[in-house]
Structure formats: C-alpha cells, structure tokens
Amino acid sequence: MTSSTPARATPFHCPYCGEEDLRPEDGAAWLCDACRRVFTVEFVGLRIPEVSR
Numbered sequence: 001m002t003s004s005t006p007a008r009a010t011p012f013h014c015p016y017c018g019e020e021d022l023r024p025e026d027g028a029a030w031l032c033d034a035c036r037r038v039f040t041v042e043f044v045g046l047r048i049p050e051v052s053r
Ligand SMILES: [Zn+2]
Pocket: 014, 015, 016, 017, 018, 019, 032, 033, 034, 035, 036, 037
C-alpha cells in the first residue's frame, strides 16, 4: 500500500450543512453524519500565481 498519490481529499466540513462529523465512505466519498449526504471532494490541481519580474 502506497499513499504517494492520495485519491481522497479531506474535507474539513460538510459543504451542504456545514457539520464537521464526516466519515469515510467507499471509494473517495465521505458521509456527513448530520445530513446523511454522501459526497466526494476532488482535487483538481494547484493554481500557482505567476511571478513576473
Ligand atoms: Zn452535512
């Protein structure tokens, strides 16, 4: 098992109700224990501002 490329981004709170009681679900999903919504958080990439000088 390697964790070099994590498929699951960790949300700090539910994006729907704002509760912080999240549990990992199958795959890369999370279950909000407050509103019972299951959702995924996808890491898209980094947006690094260009430095021009
Ligand atoms: Zn929720």
